[in-house]
Amino acid sequence: MRLPRLITLLILILPITGCILMPKPAPQLTQPETITVVTYNVLKSNPDKNATLDLIESLDAGIVCLQETDAAWATLIRERLGAKYPHAVYATDQWNGRKFGTATLSRYPLSNARTLLEGETFFPNILATADTPIGSVQIFNVHLHPCLTEKHGMGLRGYYASRIMRRNEIQMLCAAIDPALPTVILGDYNDFPFSPAVKRLRSQGLKSAMIERRDNAHTIRYKYMGLNLGAQIDHIIFTPPLQCVDARVIREGTSDHRPLLAVLGK
Helix, strand or coil, X not given: CCHXXXXXXXXXXXXXXCCCCCCCCCCCCCXXXXXXXXXXXXXXXXXXXXXXXXXXXXXXXXXXXXXXXXXXXXXXXXXXXXXXXXXXXXXCCCECCECCCEEEEECCCEEEEEEECCCCCCCCEXXXXXXXXXXXXXXXXXXXXXXXXXXXXXXXXXXXXXXXXXXXXXXXXXXXXXXXXXXXXXXXXXXXXXXXXXXXHHHCCCEEXXXXXXXXXXXXXXXXXXXXXXXXXXXXXECCCCEEEEEEEXXXXXXXXXCEEEEEXX
């Protein structure tokens, strides 16, 4: 391997792998009630949608946030999971010339639901308030700008050039949040735990479920230069007084992403 190629590979791998972290004990809660939330980019071109829906159903979460759910996905989700999740919001129209939708499924009643797509936003994002066993909680299902730009395309240059776009995007989206309510911002961030987008939220007092649990498990798998690599680019981030009781990556599924699950309480 030539030295320039080795340097390029190291630049790519080091931010992805991070350091090995020991799991953190769960905090003691002041009340027993919790909610379980899941985020999962199901892959628009998923070769086995039914297997993916079987997995989602088996996770038995109270709230499920999905990305890359186009109209065909939405129809199948309604057929398979409509009874389990009677409250749902879908954004499946064609956005920016790309049919990548978003869906929020809930066992709990949803109110004030709206789809946000403005400014630098690349995919539709759904904000709704869920009436849960721990009270009203805002659920923000986000899918941030992909790792590319018109000028640089994909790859390393596209990734680094688009990091600030994702930071600006999450800041703009968060302006729609009601600060009086506990909020969970979960979805496909298309970026790492210590990226500008995630750092911006953490600098404002929000917490990341996987960072709280000291778990750097990968949520996406892909190949680069013939190597099987992975990264943690899906996140569950929340505001106080919510606390993370448990969080883990589900190492199953037929998407290129893996589901990320968190149990939250107060």
